[in-house]
Amino acid sequence: MAGAEALWTRIAGNELFKRVAAAAAAAVILLVSVTGCSTQTLAVPEEFCERPIEKDALEPLLPQGEVAEAEQSASGSRLLCQVKVDETVVLTDDIGFETNPLPAESWVSAPRQYKNGQRRGLVIPGAAVVGDDGAVVEINCKNGSPAMYMHFNIKLLEKEGQTLSTSQGDVLNFVDDHVPAMVERLHCAAG
Numbered sequence: 001m002a003g004a005e006a007l008w009t010r011i012a013g014n015e016l017f018k019r020v021a022a023a024a025a026a027a028v029i030l031l032v033s034v035t036g037c038s039t040q041t042l043a044v045p046e047e048f049c050e051r052p053i054e055k056d057a058l059e060p061l062l063p064q065g066e067v068a069e070a071e072q073s074a075s076g077s078r079l080l081c082q083v084k085v086d087e088t089v090v091l092t093d094d095i096g097f098e099t100n101p102l103p104a105e106s107w108v109s110a111p112r113q114y115k116n117g118q119r120r121g122l123v124i125p126g127a128a129v130v131g132d133d134g135a136v137v138e139i140n141c142k143n144g145s146p147a148m149y150m151h152f153n154i155k156l157l158e159k160e161g162q163t164l165s166t167s168q169g170d171v172l173n174f175v176d177d178h179v180p181a182m183v184e185r186l187h188c189a190a191g
Contacts, residue, residue, distance in 0.1 A: 041066060042059075042062060042064070042065050042066065042067075042068050042085065043067075043068060044058050044059045044062065044068060045058065045068055045069060045070040045083060047070055048070050048081055048083065048093075048178060049070075049072055049079070049081035049093065049095075049178070049181075049182055050072055050185070051178075051181040051182060051184075051185050052181070053177060053181070054177050056173070057173050057174045057176075057177035057178065058083070058174060058177075060166060060170040060173070060174075061083075061090075061091055061156055061166055061170060061171070061174055062083065062085055062090060062091070063085055063090055063158075063159040063164075064085075064159075064162060065085035065086040065088075065159065066086055067085070067086055067087075068083060068084065068085045069083070069084050070082070071083075071084065077096060077097045077098070077147070078094060078095065078096050078097070079094075079095040079097075080092065080093070080094050080095070081093045081095070085159060086159070088157075088159045088160065089157055090156065090157050090158075091154075091155070091156055091157070092153075092154070092155050092157070093152055093153065093154045093155075093178070094152075094153040094155075095150060095151065095152055095153075095182065096150070096153070097146050097147035097149075097150060098147055098148065098149040098150075098151055099147060099148050099149070100148070100149065101138060101140070101149050102127075102136075102138055102149075102151065106136075107119070107127065107129070110129040111129050111131070113129075113131070113134075113136070114129065114130070114131020114132065114133055114134050114135070115131050115133045116131050116132045116168050117129050117130065117131035118130060118131070118168065120168075120172055122137070122175065122176060122179065123176045123180060124139070124179065124180050124183060124190050125139070125140070125191050126138055126139040126140070126179070126190060128175060130168055130171050130172045130175060131168055131171065132164065132166055132167055132168050132170075132171065133155070133156045133164055133166065133171075134153075134154050134155040134156055134171065135152070135154045135171050135172075135175050136151070136152065136153055136154070137151070137152035137154070137175060137179055138150070138151055138152075139152075139179065139183055139188060139190050140191060141183075141188035141189060141190065142189045142190070142191040143187075143188070143189040145186070145187050145188060145189070146186045146187070146188065150182070150183070150186070150188055152175075152178075152179055152182070154171070154174070154175065156171070
């Protein structure tokens with residue numbers, strides 16, 4: 001036993017051992033610190049409005065949380081899609097099927113409805129106003145299916161205790177992924 005204690009004393013007194021032990025302790029502290037700061041443990045839904053959605057398009061719009069789920073409901077000429085994080089609705093898209101386009105005055109007032117709202121181009125033919133907290137999009141279905149016009153009213157909602165940290169670019173990225181997928185799903189010939 002005395003030999004083991006002498007060996008341990010010799011190892012513990014070794015300068016190289018002290019440096020390796022200090023580096024290992026620092027690495028453990030850093031790992032614990034980084035892991036403790038990690039707040040995005042959320043599993044992002046793979047579908048939104050029953051269509052695949054790119055994780056990179058949806059994830060930046062979601063707040064911190066543990067459980068995210070996408071839901072859809074239909075009523076008359078409307079389709080409502082939403083994402084809940086920990087039972088709180090944080091993203092909605094109220095899709096309307098209309099016979100007429102939005103009135104011109106709606107496009108004038110639309111930028112004021114959103115934080116940093118601006119008219120923006122889309123990856124498909126259509127009109128849009130996009131802000132940091134939502135968007136309105138109009139698609140003209142040249143084939144009249146499912147209607148002459150599809151209106152997307154996208155809103156981001158704050159989760160209690162968390163403020164929105166999304167940007168117009170985040171919302172536009174989502175719109176450019178989601179809207180074409182819905183146009184395809186609903187067989188609208190956008191133009």
